[in-house]
Structure formats: C-alpha cells, structure tokens
Amino acid sequence: MYRNLEELTSHPVFHYFAEISKIPRGSGNEQAISDYLVRFAQERNLPVIQDAALNVIVKKAATSGYENAPAIIIQGHMDMVCEKNQDTLHDFNKDPIQLRIIEDMLYATDTTLGADNGIAVAYALALLDATDIPHPALEVVITTEEETTMNGALAVDASHFTGKIFINLDSEEDGKLLVSSAGGVHVTQVLPITWANASSDTVAYRIGIKGLKGGHSGISIDKERGNSTKLLGRVLHGLSTEFPYALQQIDGGLKPNAIPREAQAIIHIQPSDINSIQEKVEQWQHIFKEELQSSDAGVTVSFEACTSTSTNVFSEETKRKVLTLLLLIPHGVQAMSKGVEGLVESSTNLGVVTTTETEIQFENEIRSSVKSAKAYMVTKAEALANLLGCEVRIDSDYPEWPYNPQSKARQLFEDTYREKYGKEIDIIAVHAGIECGVFIEKIPGLDAVSIGPDIFHVHTPDEHISIPSTINNWEYFIYTLKRMKVD
Known part of the structure; x- marks a missing residue:
C-alpha cells in the first residue's frame, strides 16, 4: 500500500493525475488543461492538434514490431464536475484539487476528485510518455465539456483519425467491460417571472x-x-x-x-x-x-x-x-x-x-x-x-451507444482478460452518457469498448478512486495493447 502522496506519485499514472489535479478543468473552463496537453505533446515531439473546441488529439507512432497493426483510438475527456459543499472554501477556477490518501483510496478534500475523467487523461499521458510499452499506432483524443454538453466530442473532426478500434477510458468499474450506454438531452423549462411587492x-x-x-x-x-x-x-x-x-x-x-x-x-x-x-x-x-x-x-x-x-x-x-x-x-x-x-x-x-x-x-x-x-x-x-x-x-x-454483437474489440478484451486473470470479464451496459455513441456516428465502422478503474460517488464531494484498481486496470489496458501485435 502507498503510505503517502509522494510514494503514490512515483507511479506514472498517479504522477500525471496529480499534475492535472493542479490545473482548473471544470466543464467550460478547459483552456489551461487543454494548453497543458498541447505542451506535453510538443515537448515530446508528438504530433498534436488543438481544435476550436479545445479538444486535443495526440498521435504516437507504433513501436517496433507493431507497424502492421491497425491504429488504435484512445479517448477520454479532460473536464470534471466541480461540486463542493456550501461551507467548503474552494475556487474551482484557480485552486488545485487537494489530494489525500485514506487506506487504499484516493480522495480530494471536500470537493469532487475529478477521477471522472482525469484518470483517462492520466492513463493517456503515462502511455504517451512511456518508452517501454509496446503498442500499435496511437490516436489519443481528449475532449472537452463531456460533463455538460458533449460539445467537445460533437465538434471533433473525424478526418483526423484512421483507426477503427476505439478504447474509451471513462468507465468506472474494474473487471467490467462496457459495451453500450444511453443517449441524453438537456431540456430547460424557463418560466418568466411576474414580480409583486x-x-x-x-x-x-x-x-x-x-x-x-x-x-x-x-x-x-x-x-x-x-x-x-x-x-x-x-x-x-x-x-x-x-x-x-x-x-x-x-x-x-x-x-x-x-x-x-x-x-x-x-x-x-x-x-x-x-x-x-x-x-x-x-x-x-x-x-x-x-x-x-x-x-x-x-x-x-x-x-x-x-x-x-x-x-x-x-x-x-x-x-x-x-x-x-x-x-x-x-x-x-x-x-x-x-x-x-x-x-x-x-x-x-x-x-x-x-x-x-x-x-x-x-x-x-x-x-x-x-x-x-x-x-x-x-x-x-x-x-x-x-x-x-x-x-x-x-x-x-x-446519441446512445448501441450494443454491437459482432464487436471484434469486445472479443479482444474478453480474450485478454481471460488470458491475464484466468476468468471471464463481466460485459455491461450503463445508463450514463458515454462519448462512444458520438464517435460511432462520426466514424463509420468504428468498434468501441470502454474500461476504467473503480471510482465511487462520482459528481459528489465524496468521490474517490481505488488505488489498487487503478493500477490493475492500467496493467490490463497496456497488456491488451501489447496483444494487438500483427505478425
């Protein structure tokens, strides 16, 4: 068990999660985190695109031996829900998230943690920064405003992608493979006020x-x-x-x-x-x-x-x-x-x-x-x-994300889980909105799955994430990438 934040952030995933936790990234306030992602890519000489909606697309060439494997699209969102109790003094426009460890869980301090979906950003950055993880060509896209409008995903130009396998990292249950989700719409009823004295x-x-x-x-x-x-x-x-x-x-x-x-x-x-x-x-x-x-x-x-x-x-x-x-x-x-x-x-x-x-x-x-x-x-x-x-x-x-009974991506993740853990992964659908549906509409033939670690009480000040689950899910993720080699 990690005893303190200094030990925890020695792991690459938690290193980057701690880094982005210093940057304001509430929905609609993503300029700083978007610019951070661009600088990250530029410092590593990785091709990067930042569009008008502040979405960031970073590409990384296949490692040796994976040149013939199809490109993989990896996706998450950079924004978070900013919730706190009324008596908590925290300005989400400038204050960093105050991380703390309780047993084997990572919490914020009286605010939302932002593991939804900061953990996807941390996974992506750790992968892009690594030199010892074998993988096919990567097309990483980190979107904006997922928690409010999904306007980031809706604005993405699909012509930037060649991949047909889509790995979303916005799921919240380790040991489960998400293959379908709900669609949604924001409806506001506006009542004019007639005032009296x-x-x-x-x-x-x-x-x-x-x-x-x-x-x-x-x-x-x-x-x-x-x-x-x-x-x-x-x-x-x-x-x-x-x-x-x-x-x-x-x-x-x-x-x-x-x-x-x-x-x-x-x-x-x-x-x-x-x-x-x-x-x-x-x-x-x-x-x-x-x-x-x-x-x-x-x-x-x-x-x-x-x-x-x-x-x-x-x-x-x-x-x-x-x-x-x-x-x-x-x-x-x-x-x-x-x-x-x-x-x-x-x-x-x-x-x-x-x-x-x-x-x-x-x-x-x-x-x-x-x-x-x-x-x-x-x-x-x-x-x-x-x-x-x-x-x-x-x-x-x-849009909703319909179940695809012919999904090769699902089969790959099922096989990999069985091979790595000796048991079957649970196949699930959720009632939450996932950006997979948006990308499936944009990219014909896209084959999507979603994974993630155990995250609890999202969108509340009690949000927390399992540290062992995060590491386990990371290892499952990179193990599956390694398995994508085409001889």
Missing part, C-alpha cells in the same frame, strides 16, 4: 434542504436518492395550503447531470405564522427521514430568518406555476430495460433550478438507451411547459 408587515425566512448524497444522474438514478429540489417543492406546496406566504427565490443543484444535494427558497411570511411554520418544517424533516432512511438518512430541512435585500416577490400566479412545475416535472427512473436485467432504460433528473432577475430555469437531464423513448420524454417536458407558459430550451442532444 412583499407586504410591509412580513419577514423573510429561508427554507433549506441539505444532507443528501446526490450522485451521477445516470449511474446513481436507480438508487432512489432524494432530490433536494423536488423535496423542497413538496415542502413549499404543503405550506401553501395552510399559510399565505410569498415566494421570493428558489435555487437548487449545481449540475444538470448530478442529482441535487442541496436546495433553498426564500419566503416572506407573517410574524404570527413563524412558530406554526417551524412546526410544519419539523414535520417535513421527520417525513423525509422516514422516506429516505435507507438512501439519505442525513437529510435535514431548515427554517431560519434571513435578510432580504429586495421587496420583490413572485406574483401569486408565478408562485403557483413554480409549485406546479416542482410537483410535476418527473425525476428518477422512467423505464427499465426489457432486454438487460437491472439496467435503467430511461430516466430524467431535475438537476438545477435557478432564479434570475427575469426568469426561473428548471434544468433536466433526460437519458434513454432507446431513441424514441428519449424523444417521448422531451415531448412530455414540452407539453408541461406549454401548459404553464414556459419557454423550452433543448441542447446537448447526444
């Missing part, structure tokens, strides 16, 4: 939901964890049936593809109702603790006085529409796969709710491995929006 005899209070686990909206959606914004909507609706309050602001979640862990609303109430509302809030906390005792036992509902700098509140009509949207926008699993036992087919995640000066935005991440089912969920979101006078914004529509 708060009564002069009211006081401002903040209602907050905290203590939820959250998680990746694809991988963790079947765990039925609480959605802070949906829970807050239930509280606000319940209070509206008993107390004449005005709603001033509501915000929840940070990323559309992360199940929201925290949410808050500011309401204006009569001083005479404070104690009664406090009792109702305590009742809601008891209800949620019972409902979520297995998934989110730490849930809390707070009610505290706050200072409001504005007397503007939502009109009663806007308030009614907000509560209706919070109640009726679906969240969670919508359908299970009929062909793969235990696999989520379709889901939706109400990931972010934001109040601005003019509108309230409800951001949803819709996923499905069936194109028509994804389209149907979008249609329902549009229908609800139309009923309530909302604008609908649709973007980041990316």
Whole structure:
C-alpha cells in the first residue's frame, strides 16, 4: 500500500493525475488543461492538434514490431464536475484539487476528485510518455465539456483519425467491460417571472434542504436518492395550503447531470405564522427521514430568518406555476430495460433550478438507451411547459451507444482478460452518457469498448478512486495493447 502522496506519485499514472489535479478543468473552463496537453505533446515531439473546441488529439507512432497493426483510438475527456459543499472554501477556477490518501483510496478534500475523467487523461499521458510499452499506432483524443454538453466530442473532426478500434477510458468499474450506454438531452423549462411587492408587515425566512448524497444522474438514478429540489417543492406546496406566504427565490443543484444535494427558497411570511411554520418544517424533516432512511438518512430541512435585500416577490400566479412545475416535472427512473436485467432504460433528473432577475430555469437531464423513448420524454417536458407558459430550451442532444454483437474489440478484451486473470470479464451496459455513441456516428465502422478503474460517488464531494484498481486496470489496458501485435 502507498503510505503517502509522494510514494503514490512515483507511479506514472498517479504522477500525471496529480499534475492535472493542479490545473482548473471544470466543464467550460478547459483552456489551461487543454494548453497543458498541447505542451506535453510538443515537448515530446508528438504530433498534436488543438481544435476550436479545445479538444486535443495526440498521435504516437507504433513501436517496433507493431507497424502492421491497425491504429488504435484512445479517448477520454479532460473536464470534471466541480461540486463542493456550501461551507467548503474552494475556487474551482484557480485552486488545485487537494489530494489525500485514506487506506487504499484516493480522495480530494471536500470537493469532487475529478477521477471522472482525469484518470483517462492520466492513463493517456503515462502511455504517451512511456518508452517501454509496446503498442500499435496511437490516436489519443481528449475532449472537452463531456460533463455538460458533449460539445467537445460533437465538434471533433473525424478526418483526423484512421483507426477503427476505439478504447474509451471513462468507465468506472474494474473487471467490467462496457459495451453500450444511453443517449441524453438537456431540456430547460424557463418560466418568466411576474414580480409583486412583499407586504410591509412580513419577514423573510429561508427554507433549506441539505444532507443528501446526490450522485451521477445516470449511474446513481436507480438508487432512489432524494432530490433536494423536488423535496423542497413538496415542502413549499404543503405550506401553501395552510399559510399565505410569498415566494421570493428558489435555487437548487449545481449540475444538470448530478442529482441535487442541496436546495433553498426564500419566503416572506407573517410574524404570527413563524412558530406554526417551524412546526410544519419539523414535520417535513421527520417525513423525509422516514422516506429516505435507507438512501439519505442525513437529510435535514431548515427554517431560519434571513435578510432580504429586495421587496420583490413572485406574483401569486408565478408562485403557483413554480409549485406546479416542482410537483410535476418527473425525476428518477422512467423505464427499465426489457432486454438487460437491472439496467435503467430511461430516466430524467431535475438537476438545477435557478432564479434570475427575469426568469426561473428548471434544468433536466433526460437519458434513454432507446431513441424514441428519449424523444417521448422531451415531448412530455414540452407539453408541461406549454401548459404553464414556459419557454423550452433543448441542447446537448447526444446519441446512445448501441450494443454491437459482432464487436471484434469486445472479443479482444474478453480474450485478454481471460488470458491475464484466468476468468471471464463481466460485459455491461450503463445508463450514463458515454462519448462512444458520438464517435460511432462520426466514424463509420468504428468498434468501441470502454474500461476504467473503480471510482465511487462520482459528481459528489465524496468521490474517490481505488488505488489498487487503478493500477490493475492500467496493467490490463497496456497488456491488451501489447496483444494487438500483427505478425
């Protein structure tokens, strides 16, 4: 076991993971990490392309004896989800990720770790830097904005590639070979705000939901964890049936593809109702603790006085529409796969709710491995929006990755695993969005697989990665490259 970071970073993969952890790389803020990758390639005299979307493509010639083997495309993404708890002082635009080892796991310190998908970047850099690893010609592509829009992958010029075997390094379970994934689309329902004036005899209070686990909206959606914004909507609706309050602001979640862990609303109430509302809030906390005792036992509902700098509140009509949207926008699993036992087919995640000066935005991440089912969920979101006078914004529509029963790449990785470990690798499909589907649409005949080490609680401040698994998966990866020699 590695006892400290100095020992751990003596391994080439963790050396480069530590290096990129010093560089801000939240989605949409990839200039610095993209430039770092370009410099890395230039310093090693490797051909490199940086496109307008800041994707980086690095090529490396085949090692001796592998000149006749087909080129291999290796892919990951450079951006990460930037999540922290509200009381954590960390600026993702400039502060490095603070790494720490606990037993055989690598964590950040009160923030997301960025192993999703920094570990792919570290694997790629270690491979490109190595002089003792045999391999075919490599075409390494590291994309941007995977965690938000997949615009990086969508912008890649496929003419840069000659390879037909595609190894994605964005999987999160060691000993498993990923061969299919869901498609997705980002749908935002935008409600215009009609403002009114708060009564002069009211006081401002903040209602907050905290203590939820959250998680990746694809991988963790079947765990039925609480959605802070949906829970807050239930509280606000319940209070509206008993107390004449005005709603001033509501915000929840940070990323559309992360199940929201925290949410808050500011309401204006009569001083005479404070104690009664406090009792109702305590009742809601008891209800949620019972409902979520297995998934989110730490849930809390707070009610505290706050200072409001504005007397503007939502009109009663806007308030009614907000509560209706919070109640009726679906969240969670919508359908299970009929062909793969235990696999989520379709889901939706109400990931972010934001109040601005003019509108309230409800951001949803819709996923499905069936194109028509994804389209149907979008249609329902549009229908609800139309009923309530909302604008609908649709973007980041990316394709599913269908299972390929004739995949030679899958067979190669299966054979290699059996040869190396003496047992069968698990073949899996996931409900998360993987960029393989985008590249398969761009490159006819592309044959894709995805591998990766054990990563836990991605998209949350508790994200961590298994150190032994990372090393094991790395050795499996380079062993498979070595096996690609053509005599």
